[in-house]
Amino acid sequence: MKKFKFFTNFDHEEQWLNEMARQGYVLTGKSLSYEFAQVQPENANFRMDYRTFKSRQDFEDYKALFEDSGWTHIAGTRSSGSQYFKQTGAEGSEDIFSDVDSKAARYKRISDMWLSLACCFIPLFAVLISTDAIDVTAFLKPQLLYYTPGLWDMSGGQFWRAFLFETPFAFFRGFTWMMIPVMILVYSLFAYKAKKQYEKTQQGR
Amino acid sequence: MTRDKNLPLTETVYYILLALLEPAHGYLIMQKVEExxxxxxxMAAGTLYGAVENLLKQKLIQPVHSEDSRRKVYVITDRGLGMLRQDYERMRHMIEMTNTILG
Structure with missing residues (x-):
């Protein structure tokens, strides 16, 4: 079974995965969506870390350490960041972190990732502005975005058909650039939320 | 002499450095620290991984050749050894003082 869901909080994500296991759906993979296998309901213990690795060797070493300490690596790649672990047996520690600082540090790492992603789009946005590629008049005179000859002289059904047909194209023409500031904003918001969670976890609240 | 800003060492870092007087891989470090x-x-896996990463960055430990293709092996550096000695002296002084006053 596949499920789409988005989390900005690792603790909530872990709780959700454990809850899914209690209902008989155990995580088997994660790409864009979560992949679950149907099993006997179980009290699983899923834990998450956030790390990317410079080399394949580093990644192997990391996974080996967790396997040695009783955690099965379920999902995550060298560059995916999110790493999903499931406690193998009953022995060993309950968590993959034994102090507050390291438990909080994963939020710092994901916050930095969101922030650098947001920053990537800033120069692109600056270029679009400085080359006048962004036409702000489209806000004031959206009719200029319609290219159908004689559109505004048509009437009745003919007008509406032509108008509605072209509207998606006109929208695309005029407002695609807005994706960039929106993305900068959304990524910055994720970075901010992760940073807040980092501080909160560090204070042990 | 001004004291290094990394001193005093935390309990976990102290034990990791002590454990790495002999080369060891991640899980072995965890076991040695406990012992x-x-x-x-x-120490849990995620915490140890982060601690090792920090110690590598501070050059208190270094990777050495590993027979195991999957597991990296580390050992203390001279700098790490110096740090361990300084912290040991610091604690010994504390114990001597405590002994004099309290003992």
């Missing part, structure tokens, strides 16, 4: 601390300090 050296008589079971007082238990």
């Amino acid at each position: 050296l601390s008589s079971g007082q300090v238990h």
Whole structure:
């Protein structure tokens, strides 16, 4: 079974995965969506870390350490960041972190990732502005975005058909650039939320 | 002499450095730390990984050749050894003082 869901909080994500296991759906993979296998309901213990690795060797070493300490690596790649672990047996520690600082540090790492992603789009946005590629008049005179000859002289059904047909194209023409500031904003918001969670976890609240 | 800003070492870092007087891979470090601390300090995998990463960055430990293709092996550096000695001296002084006054 596949499920789409988005989390900005690792603790909530872990709780959700454990809850899914209690209902008989155990995580088997994660790409864009979560992949679950149907099993006997179980009290699983899923834990998450956030790390990317410079080399394949580093990644192997990391996974080996967790396997040695009783955690099965379920999902995550060298560059995916999110790493999903499931406690193998009953022995060993309950968590993959034994102090507050390291438990909080994963939020710092994901916050930095969101922030650098947001920053990537800033120069692109600056270029679009400085080359006048962004036409702000489209806000004031959206009719200029319609290219159908004689559109505004048509009437009745003919007008509406032509108008509605072209509207998606006109929208695309005029407002695609807005994706960039929106993305900068959304990524910055994720970075901010992760940073807040980092501080909160560090204070042990 | 001004004291290094990394001193005093935390309990976990102290035990990791002590454990790495001999080369060891991640899981072995965890076991040694637990043993050296008589079971007082238990480190989980994610925490140990981060601690090793920090110690590498500070050049207190270094990677050495590993027979195991999957597991990296580390050992203490001269700098790390110096740090361990300084912290040991610091604690010994504390114990001597405590002994004089309290003992």
